[in-house]
């Protein structure tokens with residue numbers, strides 16, 4: 025029997041690479057994103073349908089309670105269970121603004137998707153995992169895609185940093201709460217990864233890379249993150265929970 029993996033924000037960027045990797049590992053794939061299916065149809069056909077990967081696309085927003093319930097309902101209707109949840113969907117502020125000028129609307133938008141949506145989807149999925157029959161070595165794996173911004177200050181996108189610090193506590197809380205239920209929860213913290221999210225600041229990051237800010241002097245690729253997520257979702261990880269791994273080319277190392 026295949027495991028069923030739900031990947032939020034699996035339509036593009038890091039999430040798409042995660043969906044592709046977990047499909048290669050033999051999972052049924054459920055992708056959740058806001059865009060209409062026809063926007064992603066060609067790549068879904070290419071990567072999943074043509075390769076006979078059992079696949080479901082659910083359109084909705086992580087910040088919307090009804091959409092989160094729809095995700096769970098449609099996943100269970102199609103596959104009957106959820107074994108892996110990858111909380112990958114996340115947004116940056118629409119406009120980078122100095123901390124002193126950040127608007128309430130931007131704060132609410134970023135927090136409602138990155139933090140609140142992640143928390144309540146995890147709560148919902150965890151309850152379901154607990155009820156499921158244990159047919160794999162654990163009852164479930166949950167992986168949160170956080171960010172180096174959980175630790176690193178960027179005063180032009182404070183709301184994003186706050187949301188990723190919240191994700192880090194969400195990882196710890198659920199790891200603690202679900203350990204006794206045999207559900208493993210960990211986190212990946214990407215550094216600078218080449219996706220649409222950072223296209224507006226590509227020049228800045230090209231400069232930082234050439235100046236040697238990142239010990240491994242290149243852009244991170246979505247596949248770099250996907251490899252670590254797949255590891256954390258694997259049966260190899262059964263006694264490690266509430267942890268995180270930086271996928272950042274060594275950016276977290278303090279240097280003199």
Ligand SMILES: NC(=O)c1ccc[n+]([C@@H]2O[C@H](COP(=O)([O-])OP(=O)(O)OC[C@H]3O[C@@H](n4cnc5c(N)ncnc54)[C@H](OP(=O)(O)O)[C@@H]3O)[C@@H](O)[C@H]2O)c1
Pocket residue numbers: 032033034035036037038039056057058059060084085086087112113114115137169170171172213214215216217218219220221222
């Ligand atoms: N790229 C980086 O350098 C970097 C660094 C650190 C952490 N991260 C984190 O990695 C994760 C993925 O980032 P990325 O770079 O791959 O971003 P991306 O290229 O902008 O892709 C974001 C994904 O999330 C979906 N999405 C956006 N809003 C959503 C919502 N409200 N509900 C459900 N899905 C939604 C998008 O699809 P639709 O547009 O169709 O909704 C898309 O699939 C995010 O949590 C991000 O914070 C990224």
